[in-house]
Amino acid sequence: MQGPVAVELEDRVRVYVAARRSDGKSYPAFVDVAVDDPTAVLGVNEEPIMPLGALGTFDDDGIMPACALNVQQELWLYYSGWNRRVSVPYHNTTGLAKSTDGGKTFTKLFDGPILERTPTEPFMAVTPWVLRSGPLWKMWYVSGLGWIDVAGRLEPVYGIKYGESIDGISWTRPGNLVISQRHVAEAIARPCVIERDGQYHMWYCYRNSIDFRDGKGSYRIGYSFSEDGRIWRRADHLAGIDLSTDGWDSTMQCYPYILQINGQLYLFYNGNSFGQTGVGCAVWQGQLPKP
Numbered sequence: 001m002q003g004p005v006a007v008e009l010e011d012r013v014r015v016y017v018a019a020r021r022s023d024g025k026s027y028p029a030f031v032d033v034a035v036d037d038p039t040a041v042l043g044v045n046e047e048p049i050m051p052l053g054a055l056g057t058f059d060d061d062g063i064m065p066a067c068a069l070n071v072q073q074e075l076w077l078y079y080s081g082w083n084r085r086v087s088v089p090y091h092n093t094t095g096l097a098k099s100t101d102g103g104k105t106f107t108k109l110f111d112g113p114i115l116e117r118t119p120t121e122p123f124m125a126v127t128p129w130v131l132r133s134g135p136l137w138k139m140w141y142v143s144g145l146g147w148i149d150v151a152g153r154l155e156p157v158y159g160i161k162y163g164e165s166i167d168g169i170s171w172t173r174p175g176n177l178v179i180s181q182r183h184v185a186e187a188i189a190r191p192c193v194i195e196r197d198g199q200y201h202m203w204y205c206y207r208n209s210i211d212f213r214d215g216k217g218s219y220r221i222g223y224s225f226s227e228d229g230r231i232w233r234r235a236d237h238l239a240g241i242d243l244s245t246d247g248w249d250s251t252m253q254c255y256p257y258i259l260q261i262n263g264q265l266y267l268f269y270n271g272n273s274f275g276q277t278g279v280g281c282a283v284w285q286g287q288l289p290k291p
Contacts, residue, residue, distance in 0.1 A: 001017040001018070001019060001031075001270075001275055001278055001279050002017060002018040002019075002026070002064065002255065002270060002274060002275035003017060003018050003064050003065060003066070003127075003190070003255045003257075003270070003275065004016070004017050004065075004255065004257050004268040004269065004270065004279045005017075005065040005066065005067060005068050005077070005257055006038075006068075006257055006259040006266070006268045007068040007069075007070075007075065007103065007259070008035065008259065008261055009102060009103060011035070012032045012033065012034065012035060012042055013032070013033050013034070013035055013038055013259065013261070014030050014031075014032055014103050015030060015031045015032070015033060015268060015279060016028055016029070016030045016049070016065040016068065016077070017029060017030065017031065017065065017275075017279060018062070018063070018064040018065060018275075019046065025052065025061055025062045025082075026062035026063060026064055026082065027048040027052065027062070027063055028048060028049050028050060028063050028064070028065050028077075028079065028106075029044075029045055029046050029047065029048065029049065030044075030045050030049065030103075031043070031044050031045070031279070032044075032045075033281075035261060038261075038266055038268070038281045039281055045104075049099075049103075049104065049105050049106050050063065050097055050105065050106040050107070050108060053081060053108075053111065054111065057081075057111055057112065058081040058083060058092075058093045058095065058112060058113045058116075059079075059081025059082065059083075059095055059113075060081075060083065061082045061083050061084050061090070062081070062082035063079050063080070063081055063082070063095075064079060064080045064082070064127075065077060065078075065079050066078045066079050066080055066094065066126070066127045066128055066129075067127075067128055067129050067130050068103075069130060069132070071098075071168065073100070074098045074099065074100055075098065075099040075102070075103045075106075076096065076097070076098050076168065077096070077097045077098070077099065077106055078094060078095070078096055078114075078128050078130060079094070079095050079096075079097065080092050080093070080094060080095075080126040080127055081093055081094070081095045081113060088147050088154055088156075089154060091124060092124050092126045093113035093115055093116050093117070093124065093125060093126060094113050094114055094115035094116075094125055094126050094127070094128055094141070095108060095109075095110070095112075095113050095114065096108070096109045096110065096114050096168075096169065097109060109169070114169055114170075114171070115128065115141060115171065115173075118173070118175075120175045121143050121144070121161075121173070121175055122144075123143070123144025123145065123146060123147075123156075123158075124142070124143065124144035124156075124158065125141055125142070125143055125144070125173075126141065126142050127141060127142040127189060127190055127191075128140065128141035128142075128163075129141070129191045129192050129193050130168065131193060131195065132168075133195075135166060136164060136165075136166065137164065137165040137166065137167070137168045138162070138163075138164060138193075138229055139162065139163040139164070139165065139171060140160055140161070140162055140163075140178065140191040140193055140202065140229075141160070141161060141162075141163060141191070142158050142159070142160060142161075142188075142189050142190070142191070143158060143159060143160070143161045143175075143177075144156060144157070144158045145157045145158055145159055148185060148209055150209055150210055155187075155209045155212075156187065157184070157185060157186070157187050157209060158187050158188065158189060159177045159179060159181060159187075159188050160177065160178055160179045160188050160189075160191050160202075160204060161173065161174075161175060161176065161177060161178060162174065162176075162178050162229065162230055178226075178230065178231070178232050179191075179202075179204065179224055179232055179234060180234055183208075185208060185209040185210065186206060186207070186208060186209070187206065187207050187208075187209060188204055188205070188206045188222070189204060189205055189206070189207075189219075189254075189255075190204055190205050190254070190255045190256060190257075191203075191204045192204070192256055192257050192258040193229070193258075194258055194260065194265070195229075196288060198227070199225060199226070199227060199288075199290075200225065200226040200227070200228070200229045200232075201223070201224075201225055201288055201289070202223065202224045202225070202226070202232065203221060203222070203223055203239060203256045203258055203267065204221070204222050204223075204224075204256065205219040205220065205221050205222065205253065205254040205255060205256060205269075206219065206220060206222050206236070207219045207220070207254075213273070213274075214251040214252055214272055214273055215251075218251055218252040218254075219252050219253060219254035219255075219274075220236070220239075220242075220243070220252075220253060221239045221241050221253045221254070221256050221267075221269065222234070222236035222239055223235055223236055223237075223238045223239035223240070223289070225238075225289065235289065238289040240267075240282075240284060240285075240289075241253065241267065241269075241282055247271075248271040248272060248277035248278060248280065249269075249271030249272060249277070249280055250271075250272065251272045252270075252271060252272045252273065252274070253269055253270070253271060254269065254270050254271075254274060254275070255269055255270045255274075255275065256268070256269045257269065264283060264284070265283070265284035265288075266281055266282070266283055266284075267281065267282045267283075267284070268280070268281050269281075269282070
């Protein structure tokens with residue numbers, strides 16, 4: 001149950017996740033939880049909410065939810081599509097699907113991706129977080145920075161960039177990193193952004209490229225703030241959450257997703273082993289950081 005994406009429906013919160021088939025391919029399913037208590041499970045849907053792509057398309061090896069938002073009477077779902085590769089382990093890009101039945105099933109808007117590699121971004125463009133601000137759509141997404149060899153194993157390095165759109169489909173992407181890396185082997189992923197009182201708040205996860213599979217370099221949840229959504233100051237110590245002393249999220253916390261319910265902030269996230277231990281939920285206490 002990897003990469004939770006939570007959306008509030010009329011009588012419940014639906015949490016989309018990436019499940020795994022026996023052949024290792026990921027597909028999107030969902031879990032329903034109570035609005036007043038997101039730890040109370042109301043139901044589980046293990047069936048795919050949309051099919052994998054046709055052979056040779058960008059999502060024929062896997063689909064992972066990234067961000068959901070209401071657009072008029074539809075629910076739009078941005079998602080990451082996966083392909084296996086020969087020179088590197090995989091390649092992924094971003095697709096878009098919509099639901100007209102309350103988020104039970106989705107239809108892809110296109111057979112191809114809406115975010116793909118470009119001349120100045122040659123590796124990947126995935127896992128966007130999208131906000132609508134008047135006529136403008138704002139997006140923070142994960143961009144590949146390269147692959148490095150770590151003890152004979154190729155590992156991806158990536159960071160967070162920013163884009164804008166007038167329709168949520170075609171995006172202008174300046175291409176600059178908005179969250180600074182602490183070192184060249186650091187990977188930063190899964191941005192989620194809210195705007196309150198004229199300030200933007202972003203949570204994400206970051207890891208080293210060495211010993212990051214439940215080791216010392218594994219994912220932690222970080223935080224940054226911004227006045228305009230383009231220039232950010234990193235302040236991971238204000239993320240509001242840290243590893244547990246033991247249990248399901250004691251070695252890793254990753255893939256955060258922020259949801260506001262009745263003015264309260266909830267953080268859905270994965271724990272150890274990139275989500276093999278399940279999905280957790282934390283509630284923000286007190287005021288948001290005012291750095």
